[in-house]
Amino acid sequence: xxxxxxxxxxxxxxxxxxxxxxxxxxxxxxxxxxxxxxxxxxxxxxxxxxxxxxxxxxxxxxxxxxxxxxxxxxxxxxxxxxxxxxxxxxxxxxxxxxxxxxxxxxxxxxxxxxxxxxxxxxxxxxxxxxxxxxxxxxxxxxxxxxxxxxxxxxxxxx
Numbered sequence: 001x002x003x004x005x006x007x008x009x010x011x012x013x014x015x016x017x018x019x020x021x022x023x024x025x026x027x028x029x030x031x032x033x034x035x036x037x038x039x040x041x042x043x044x045x046x047x048x049x050x051x052x053x054x055x056x057x058x059x060x061x062x063x064x065x066x067x068x069x070x071x072x073x074x075x076x077x078x079x080x081x082x083x084x085x086x087x088x089x090x091x092x093x094x095x096x097x098x099x100x101x102x103x104x105x106x107x108x109x110x111x112x113x114x115x116x117x118x119x120x121x122x123x124x125x126x127x128x129x130x131x132x133x134x135x136x137x138x139x140x141x142x143x144x145x146x147x148x149x150x151x152x153x154x155x156x157x158x
Contacts, residue, residue: 006124010117017110024103031092038088042081049074 053074057067 006117006121010114010121013110013112013114013117017107017114020103020106020110023106024100027099028096031096035089035092038085042085045081046078049077 053067053070056070060066
């Protein structure tokens with residue numbers, strides 16, 4: 001891979017990793033908003049039921065059996081809402097787990113691409129430097145020893 005291609009691949013991989021992290025923050029924000037909205041709606045419903053219960057008691061304060069019946073009904077609804085909020089929360093957490101796994105996979109994949117591009121870029125730079133150095137100095141043999149060029153050979157080298 002040429003130097004420009006490796007550089008482009010490296011920066012694209014860095015962008016992919018950053019995009020994955022930003023997507024994670026965005027989905028966590030959306031999830032938090034959904035949970036907060038559900039909590040607010042349930043609190044509002046609970047407040048409305050409390051006001052309705054107060055209206056029924058004020059309308060007939062001596063009907064203790066009727067008031068108790070309405071109180072039990074209101075409490076049962078509140079418990080149901082609390083269970084629904086918990087169920088919603090656990091559903092969101094299960095979804096968060098799935099999304100987190102996908103985001104980690106995206107980040108790891110982007111980091112792997114960036115690492116490969118870094119290696120390719122380093123190879124191309126080192127190869128370019130080695131080729132430039134070899135053109136100015138003596139050549140090397142396959143085992144890394146310098147070959148003696150005929151113009152530099154002396155009687156003591158033979």
